[in-house]
Amino acid sequence: xxxxxxxxxxxxxxxxxxxxxxxxxxxxxxxxxxxxxxxxxxxxxxxxxxxxxxxxxxxxxxxxxxxxxxxxxxxxxxxxxxxxxxxxxxxxxxxxxxxxxxxxxxxxxxxxxxxxxxxxxxxxxxxxxxxxxxxxxxxxxxxxxxxxxxxxxxxxxxxxxxxxxx
Amino acid sequence: xxxxxxxxxxxxxxxxxxxxxxxxxxxxxxxxxxxxxxxxxxxxxxxxxxxxxxxxxxxxxxxxxxxxxxxxxxxxxxxxxxxxxxxxxxxxxxxxxxxxxxxxxxxxxxxxxxxxxxxxxxxxxxxxxxxxxxxxxxxxxxxxxxxxxxxxxxxxxxxxxxxxxxxxxxxxxxxxxxxxxxxxxxxxxxxxxxxxxxxxxxxxxxxxxxxxxxxxxxxxxxxxxxxxxxxxxxxxxxxxxxxxxxxxxxxxxxxxxxxxxxxxxxxxxxxxxxxxxxxxxxxxxxxxxxxxxxxxxxxxxxxxxxxxxxxxxxxxxxxxxxxxxxxxxxxxxxxxxxxxxxxxxxxxxxxxxxxxxxxxxxxxxxxxxxxxxxxxxxxxxxxxxxxxxxxxxxxxxxxxxxxxxxxxxxxxxxxxxxxxxxxxxxxxxxxxxxxxxxxxxxxxxxxxxxxxxxxxxxxxxxxxxxxxxxxxxxxxxxxxxxxxxxxxxxxxxxxxxxxxxxxxxxxxxxxxxxxxxxxxxxxxxxxxxxxxxxxxxxxxxxxxxxxxxxxxxxxxxxxxxxxxxxxxxxxxxxxxxxxxxxxxxxxxxxxxxxxxxxxxxxxxxxxxxxxxxxxxxxxxxxxxxxxxxxxxxxxxxxxxxxxxxxxxxxxxx
Numbered sequence: 001x002x003x004x005x006x007x008x009x010x011x012x013x014x015x016x017x018x019x020x021x022x023x024x025x026x027x028x029x030x031x032x033x034x035x036x037x038x039x040x041x042x043x044x045x046x047x048x049x050x051x052x053x054x055x056x057x058x059x060x061x062x063x064x065x066x067x068x069x070x071x072x073x074x075x076x077x078x079x080x081x082x083x084x085x086x087x088x089x090x091x092x093x094x095x096x097x098x099x100x101x102x103x104x105x106x107x108x109x110x111x112x113x114x115x116x117x118x119x120x121x122x123x124x125x126x127x128x129x130x131x132x133x134x135x136x137x138x139x140x141x142x143x144x145x146x147x148x149x150x151x152x153x154x155x156x157x158x159x160x161x162x163x164x165x166x
Numbered sequence: 167x168x169x170x171x172x173x174x175x176x177x178x179x180x181x182x183x184x185x186x187x188x189x190x191x192x193x194x195x196x197x198x199x200x201x202x203x204x205x206x207x208x209x210x211x212x213x214x215x216x217x218x219x220x221x222x223x224x225x226x227x228x229x230x231x232x233x234x235x236x237x238x239x240x241x242x243x244x245x246x247x248x249x250x251x252x253x254x255x256x257x258x259x260x261x262x263x264x265x266x267x268x269x270x271x272x273x274x275x276x277x278x279x280x281x282x283x284x285x286x287x288x289x290x291x292x293x294x295x296x297x298x299x300x301x302x303x304x305x306x307x308x309x310x311x312x313x314x315x316x317x318x319x320x321x322x323x324x325x326x327x328x329x330x331x332x333x334x335x336x337x338x339x340x341x342x343x344x345x346x347x348x349x350x351x352x353x354x355x356x357x358x359x360x361x362x363x364x365x366x367x368x369x370x371x372x373x374x375x376x377x378x379x380x381x382x383x384x385x386x387x388x389x390x391x392x393x394x395x396x397x398x399x400x401x402x403x404x405x406x407x408x409x410x411x412x413x414x415x416x417x418x419x420x421x422x423x424x425x426x427x428x429x430x431x432x433x434x435x436x437x438x439x440x441x442x443x444x445x446x447x448x449x450x451x452x453x454x455x456x457x458x459x460x461x462x463x464x465x466x467x468x469x470x471x472x473x474x475x476x477x478x479x480x481x482x483x484x485x486x487x488x489x490x491x492x493x494x495x496x497x498x499x500x501x502x503x504x505x506x507x508x509x510x511x512x513x514x515x516x517x518x519x520x521x522x523x524x525x526x527x528x529x530x531x532x533x534x535x536x537x538x539x540x541x542x543x544x545x546x547x548x549x550x551x552x553x554x555x556x557x558x559x560x561x562x563x564x565x566x567x568x569x570x571x572x573x574x575x576x577x578x579x580x581x582x583x584x585x586x587x588x589x590x591x592x593x594x595x596x597x598x599x600x601x602x603x604x605x606x607x608x609x610x611x612x613x614x615x616x617x618x619x620x621x622x623x624x625x626x627x628x629x630x631x632x633x634x635x636x637x638x639x640x641x642x643x644x645x646x647x648x649x650x651x652x653x654x655x656x657x658x659x660x661x662x663x664x665x666x667x668x669x670x671x672x673x674x675x676x677x678x679x680x681x682x683x684x685x686x687x688x689x690x691x692x693x694x695x696x697x698x699x700x701x702x703x704x705x706x707x708x709x710x711x712x713x714x715x716x717x718x719x720x721x722x723x724x725x726x727x728x729x730x731x732x733x734x735x736x737x738x739x740x741x742x743x744x745x746x747x748x749x750x751x752x753x754x755x756x757x758x759x760x761x762x763x764x765x766x767x768x769x770x771x772x773x774x775x776x777x778x779x780x781x782x783x784x785x786x787x788x789x790x791x792x793x794x795x796x797x798x799x800x801x802x803x804x805x806x807x808x809x810x811x812x813x814x815x816x817x818x819x
Contacts, residue, residue, distance in 0.1 A: 017457075025236075032234060033375060035372055
């Protein structure tokens with residue numbers, strides 16, 4: 001079985017533009033709003049830092065483990081946690097259990113909602129597709145980690161080269 | 167409601183009351199939002215005779231129907247008022263995330279009027295509006311005030327508009343910030359806000375923007391965002407920011423050096439975006455929903471200013487406080503940028519005023535006796551940095567420059583000779599681009615700009631500036647490829663007319679110029695498409711552009727009411743008469759002048775302005791549904807051409 005793709009978040013590249021949040025809320029809910037997004041960008045304007053957080057698609061997902069009604073459970077086909085709104089009682093346990101705080105409660109229905117990797121979208125998740133800087137990528141872990149290693153190596157080579165020039 | 171929130175907030179600081187006013191379908195259709203609605207309010211509610219600092223003056227914060235949505239770069243906000251700098255119509259806009267937050271809080275526009283008894287700030291939490299004490303925030307830099315308000319309200323994720331000490335001290339070109347570093351610089355809204363004893367407006371919104379046809383809207387936005395991925399302009403702007411223009415400007419000779427006495431300098435590359443990116447760039451920043459992310463964040467690493475940090479730089483901000491005052495040392499320029507941001511000053515007017523004073527000093531019009539001992543020599547970074555602080559605090563010679571270059575010339579009694587060196591139109595200094603050799607349509611923008619001498623974004627004639635990167639585009643839009651050459655007069659009248667209307671619509675929707683007609687990933691037709699999909703209003707491209715024309719005309723009519731028209735449509739003498747000198751060996755525009763009078767008649771023709779007064783014609787105003795404006799202007803047409811009026815010198819109002 002081929003390896004499943006996941007969302008990889010690279011904080012260093014995040015500019016805090018929130019294009020991902022807009023794409024997410026529009027694609028899923030047909031509205032545009034930060035409160036309707038499954039992915040979140042946290043900004044600290046004074047020091048100019050931005051962080052993007054989204055579902056890291058845990059294989060042993062705390063959100064599924066704490067759900068008292070089974071609304072949030074690992075979907076065997078997709079291999080990620082999903083929330084069945086019909087069963088959700090809005091207890092917020094999953095939101096509190098998520099180590100990254102990326103489960104939201106709907107303002108309208110009071111039920112939890114989370115990332116589903118834009119199920120059915122052939123181009124993959126909107127957030128990664130729309131991210132202008134590559135802070136969110138949709139790829140397999142193996143490829144992502146290989147790229148990360150390569151990046152580190154390149155950094156080292158560059159540093160060594162700069163040392164020579166000096 | 168889809169697109170719009172359908173209501174605006176009016177806060178009277180004198181009475182402490184705030185009311186919500188509904189915005190009718192017809193009103194929204196006529197003015198769209200942002201700059202359009204703001205301009206209408208300023209025209210209707212602020213008499214031209216009122217002092218800009220009068221408590222009854224209005225400050226309007228406007229956002230558009232697609233603000234806070236997935237449309238590219240839709241988080242801007244337009245702030246309009248009667249400008250304390252020019253005395254005429256003034257507006258400015260800024261990026262950041264505040265505009266989107268206002269929309270989520272359920273407002274399309276915020277109008278502030280009256281004057282609080284002591285410093286206050288507004289806290290808008292959805293529909294709940296609270297006026298809170300800000301005495302402890304008075305005198306604080308934007309970044310301190312921002313942090314303190316967030317702590318006080320217990321929410322780090324709110325967005326705040328704030329002014330700096332310059333606004334509190336009524337420096338006539340104080341600017342307004344949101345998200346600490348995103349500034350609405352021009353026209354001095356910060357001072358008007360300061361005159362109302364208002365320090366900040368904090369906003370939190372828990373709503374979302376409704377979309378009429380979500381699937382269609384998603385598809386348009388998706389298509390446009392895919393287009394940005396291959397856009398050549400996006401790549402430049404993301405990698406090196408707007409400072410990517412420095413090397414281009416230096417090569418083409420339009421970098422306004424030493425108050426526009428030169429256009430090119432061998433050291434200019436030191437402050438280029440390419441250099442910046444490899445030296446002091448901490449990271450890149452993006453305004454709301456932006457597919458480009460041209461924002462920078464700088465941390466100075468070496469020298470006496472090591473450790474200082476802040477948002478920016480940006481081309482138009484760095485040139486006036488750098489090359490324009492003769493400084494090329496990059497760290498000194500970044501230091502000036504951080505200073506102006508901390509104090510809350512418009513970098514363009516601040517640098518422009520100092521540069522003008524330096525030229526007066528050079529020409530012997532003023533001496534150290536006038537300046538309080540300051541030796542205003544070109545490139546003296548210490549003096550410039552000191553003056554920036556003195557201007558913001560209105561101390562000594564800084565107090566004079568705090569009124570802007572044109573008013574300073576008058577306060578110093580320098581007469582016409584002094585005004586000759588204020589590179590300004592209608593009382594406002596031009597940004598850092600020399601129209602000689604840059605672009606004829608762009609240069610005309612300086613003469614006809616409806617907010618005075620700054621029209622680097624209002625009539626951003628990208629068809630001639632960045633058009634060469636997109637072959638065939640001029641033909642598509644203007645039906646002719648010849649106007650793509652910057653220094654031709656062919657088609658430039660229409661080019662100005664078109665771009666000005668287009669940019670007015672950009673500001674009505676409150677999206678960013680850089681994402682529309684600069685990098686051409688979003689054309690007018692695309693804007694109409696996403697506007698229609700979001701609002702369900704279904705207007706045609708012609709109707710859409712007509713709104714832009716209406717907005718330009720009502721702003722122009724405001725100037726008309728102040729008896730400003732044809733004779734004031736000019737640019738500083740320097741650009742018309744002094745041939746561009748040689749600065750670097752490969753400079754391309756040596757010897758160039760800018761024949762503004764050759765292009766203006768063509769522009770008036772398309773605008774249908776009166777050829778005797780330069781006021782919008784009655785015919786055109788009626789066509790645009792502005793009968794009441796036509797009525798206001800009718801008695802003034804003859805008055806404008808009376809002998810007494812002809813003799814008056816109008817450097818500002």
